């Protein structure tokens with residue numbers, strides 16, 4: 001990562017650390033899960049958290065007074081609909097961030113499945129030293145739990161219809177709400193949007209958001225880039241399904257160039273802006289799933305981004321893939337968290353199409369070649385020109401390479417691949433010299449690099465395809481040359497061209 005960005009992240013982490021140092025002396029109260037009923041009467045007559053409801057057809061928030069059932073009606077709460085409650089995070093400036101209103105609008109735009117949209121506004125408690133704000137997450141969690149229980153007592157309503165969406169510290173608030181609510185049943189769903197890392201990473205499940213906190217917990221990790229042992233967003237899995245877009249460490253479009261743009265636009269205020277970019281991306285990815293119903297992003301179970309980048313994880317068998325965001329398939333067969341990976345675009349709509357390419361090379365040259373290739377993909381809907389391919393290692397002998405290619409748009413069904421060796425003309429001359437010097441003799445057909453087959457797997461459709469050279473009599477690939485591959489079936493040893 002480029003250094004000014006490092007500096008800015010370092011500054012933010014310094015703020016975290018500074019306030020953590022302050023906070024550590026206070027110590028985090030180890031409270032048992034569901035052990036303590038909330039002392040409603042004394043402490044919660046007046047909650048510090050404001051519960052705001054956003055009526056349909058109105059953009060004005062309406063405050064619900066806990067223990068004032070009349071306010072539910074006044075604010076237009078519909079007890080036959082689910083309740084989605086947004087819970088914001090730590091605040092530097094004491095203002096509610098603008099994404100909150102965007103999220104409200106996005107949730108209200110769900111006309112097919114209408115919901116009550118609420119906000120837990122705990123800004124007065126969030127605007128504090130980081131460590132103090134962290135301590136307050138428990139209190140706010142208690143208040144949210146009390147609010148839900150009060151709802152259940154006041155109107156015919158079940159906690160299983162509650163979906164808490166918490167960002168940063170708000171994710172842990174949601175977790176505490178889920179554990180403090182007590183009783184036999186759990187809250188329906190909690191979504192943690194880049195849950196805060198400092199003072200939570202490595203904690204026991206009762207001291208952070210965890211899969212125990214709701215019937216279904218999903219989390220999106222977008223800024224887990226670590227500096228001196230700390231990351232803004234929590235790295236460890238904390239949900240039933242943990243999504244790591246682009247690996248989770250950092251996000252496309254949040255890089256140095258944007259940093260300078262922000263500096264010129266906002267001056268020094270750019271620093272929080274830049275930091276927020278990747279952290280807040282979790283929110284925008286989630287909103288995207290509401291706003292672009294037809295462009296849902298699929299994520300795939302994988303052990304690491306490294307393996308994912310080799311295209312090795314694009315399977316949907318046995319629940320190995322899931323949809324990112326609001327429409328996530330809610331499944332929790334195992335207690336173990338599932339880590340899912342995906343690539344996204346740098347802006348909305350974020351969806352990409354994932355493909356695994358497996359290219360089988362035969363190299364009859366004695367020394368390794370390190371070629372650069374490009375591929376052009378022709379689909380039934382669209383064509384993608386010259387996608388660069390870099391193989392990490394040189395091609396030494398017979399080897400199959402697997403890699404991930406992502407496309408920003410849907411090309412339809414893939415029908416043809418043009419594979420080109422992109423090296424310069426100079427390289428081509430060297431190649432020809434090498435060819436004439438090395439006596440190939442008995443193996444005239446293999447005096448170069450031979451591409452036998454290209455196997456393709458499309459993540460989004462789960463379709464598997466095999467492509468063979470169009471011209472089976474000329475299999476060699478030389479620098480600057482392009483070869484065309486068409487769909488074929490592999491029939492035991494023989495390659496058969498598909499008739500189309």
Ligand SMILES: *[C@@H]1O[C@H](CO)[C@@H](O)[C@H](O)[C@H]1NC(C)=O
Nearest residue numbers: 039040041042043044045046
């Ligand atoms: C709750 O508080 C009110 C006044 O604050 C008091 O009159 C009432 O007795 C309390 N109820 C219980 C159950 O403690």
Ligand SMILES: *[C@@H]1O[C@H](CO)[C@@H](O)[C@H](O)[C@H]1NC(C)=O
Nearest residue numbers: 076077078079080081113114
């Ligand atoms: C509450 O929602 C249900 C289901 O959408 C709807 O039929 C009903 O009319 C709503 N009630 C009010 C008071 O808006």
Ligand SMILES: *[C@@H]1O[C@H](CO)[C@@H](O)[C@H](O)[C@H]1NC(C)=O
Nearest residue numbers: 361362363364396397398399
């Ligand atoms: C590569 O494969 C070809 C054909 O299958 C075979 O003739 C050749 O010996 C193999 N080369 C190496 C180095 O394995």
